[in-house]
Amino acid sequence: MIHYPAIDPIIFAIGPFAVRWYGLMYVLGFTAAYLLVRRQAKQFGWQQMLEQLDNLNLALIVGVILGGRFGYVLFYNLPYYLEHPQHIFATWEGGMSFHGGVIGVLLAGLLFCGRTKLDFWKTADSYTVTVPIGLGLGRIGNFLNGELYGRVTEVPWSMVFPGGGELPRHPSQLYEALLEGLVLFCILWPLRAKPWIKQWPHGSLLALFLILYGTFRWLIEFFREPDPQLGLLLFGLSMGQLLCAAMIAAGLLLYGILRKQQQNT
Numbered sequence: 013m014i015h016y017p018a019i020d021p022i023i024f025a026i027g028p029f030a031v032r033w034y035g036l037m038y039v040l041g042f043t044a045a046y047l048l049v050r051r052q053a054k055q056f057g058w059q060q061m062l063e064q065l066d067n068l069n070l071a072l073i074v075g076v077i078l079g080g081r082f083g084y085v086l087f088y089n090l091p092y093y094l095e096h097p098q099h100i101f102a103t104w105e106g107g108m109s110f111h112g113g114v115i116g117v118l119l120a121g122l123l124f125c126g127r128t129k130l131d132f133w134k135t136a137d138s139y140t141v142t143v144p145i146g147l148g149l150g151r152i153g154n155f156l157n158g159e160l161y162g163r164v165t166e167v168p169w170s171m172v173f174p175g176g177g178e179l180p181r182h183p184s185q186l187y188e189a190l191l192e193g194l195v196l197f198c199i200l201w202p203l204r205a206k207p208w209i210k211q212w213p214h215g216s217l218l219a220l221f222l223i224l225y226g227t228f229r230w231l232i233e234f235f236r237e238p239d240p241q242l243g244l245l246l247f248g249l250s251m252g253q254l255l256c257a258a259m260i261a262a263g264l265l266l267y268g269i270l271r272k273q274q275q276n277t
Contacts, residue, residue, distance in 0.1 A: 013168070013169075013170050013171065013172070013180045014168075014169050014170070014171050014183075015171070016158070016171040016172055016173055016174070018158070018174060019033070019156050021033055021034065021156060021157045021158075023036065033153055033156045033157070034150075034153035034154070034156070034157055036153075037146075037149040037150050037152060037153035038146070038149075038150065038153075040146075040149050041145055041146025041147075041149045041150060042069070042073055042146065044142060044145040044146065044149075045069075045139060045142040045143065045145065045146060046065070046069050048141075048142040048145075048201075049061075049065065049069075049138050049139055049142060050062070050065055052138045052141075052204070053065065053138070058134070058138075060128075060129075060130060061130060061134075061135065061138070064124075064128050064130060067124070067128075068121075068124055068128075068130070068135070071120045071121070071123070071124045072117050072120050072121060072124075072139070074120060075116040075117040075118075075119060075120025075121070076113040076116055076117040076120075077103075077108075077113075077116070078116050079109075079112045079113045079114070079115050079116015079117060079119070079120075080108035080109055080110065080112050080113035080116060081100070081101070081103055081107070081108060081109075081112070082100075082112055082116070083108075083109030083110075083111055083112010083113060083115060083116070084107040084108055084109040084112060085100055085107070086109075086112065087109055087111065087112065087251055087255065088107070088109060088239055088241070088242065088251060089107065089239075089241055092241070106159070110147075110229075111252075111255040111256075111259065114222075114259070118136070121135060121136060121139075131214065132215075133213070133214035133215035133218070133270070134214045136214075136215060136217075136218040137204070137214060137215060137216070137217040137218055138204075140200065140217045140218045140221045141197075141200040141201050141203070141204045141217060141221075142201075143221065144192060144193050144194070144196040144197035144200065144201075145193065145197055147188075147189075147192045147193050147196070147225075148189045148190075148192065148193015148194055148197070149189075149193070151185045151186070151188040151189035151192065151193060152185070152186075152189050154185040154188075155183065155185035155186055155189070158173045158174045158175055158176075159175065159185075160184070160185055160236065160237075161173040161175075161176045161181050161182070161183070161184060161185065161236075161237055162181045162182025162183060162184030162185075162187075162235045162236050162237055163181060163182055163184075163235055163236065163237050164179045164180065164181055165180060165181060165182050165235075166180065167182065169183065170182060170183075171183050176237070181237065182235040182236070184232060184235045184236040184237075187232050187235060188228075188229070188232050188236075191228040191231075191232060192225060192228050192229060192232075195228070196221070196224055196225060196228065199224065200217060200220070200221060200224075203217065203220075204217060213270040213271060213273065213274040214270075215266065215270045216267060216270060218263075218266065219263045219264070219266040219267035219270065220263065220267070221263070222259050222260065222262055222263030222266065223259075223260050223263035223264060223267075225256075225259065226256040226257070226259035226260035226263065227256075227260060229252060229253075229256045229259075230252075230253050230256040230257065230260070233249075233250045233252045233253045233256070236250070236252070238250045238251070239251065
């Protein structure tokens, strides 16, 4: 067993204002996405995207935050929030859903691109290859907060988390940071520049992301402690696994549709 490095989730505080590690990870993730999308736009000569990038980034940030919050309310704790609707927007109490964030950011992107006449699929691909950075950082933030820990285990690298009782658990946040963050980035980022990728229809990298992330997360959920208010659901799977199964199916369906459209043009 490895000693859990209990780190204060607050970096510093000035009166009621506090800067937290988890919030910093969000900022770093959004900043990395902005800079890397800007780099791609310059590299490939997407002048219109460069002109709209600041407003687009703001719209996507709003989309991912609102989608993440409403996704958590809907997927993970709807009965509670129906009884306590005043807490729906209390994000400081915790509760964000990645799958809800995906829906929110896609809707925000669709609306923004439709209004500005940006190519949605090209825009989606350019952002998709940067997303794993934010995912990896976010999971490190979860680890520092001592939240979303894994199931009880006896593996040598297990840890006792402050909120997880006295038994050692999988540091599943680090598994997710590795697979959903580092590994996924190492797949998607180089792939965008491969000459043969130009033969794929725009939107294919988004479809691939949905499939790969869904697969990685589905596997890691076997090591992650299910949400206490839900436990295990259909076929002994967690809510995260059920949502990931839908995510994988959506990715496969999306690629099939895009490929068919490409063949018909």
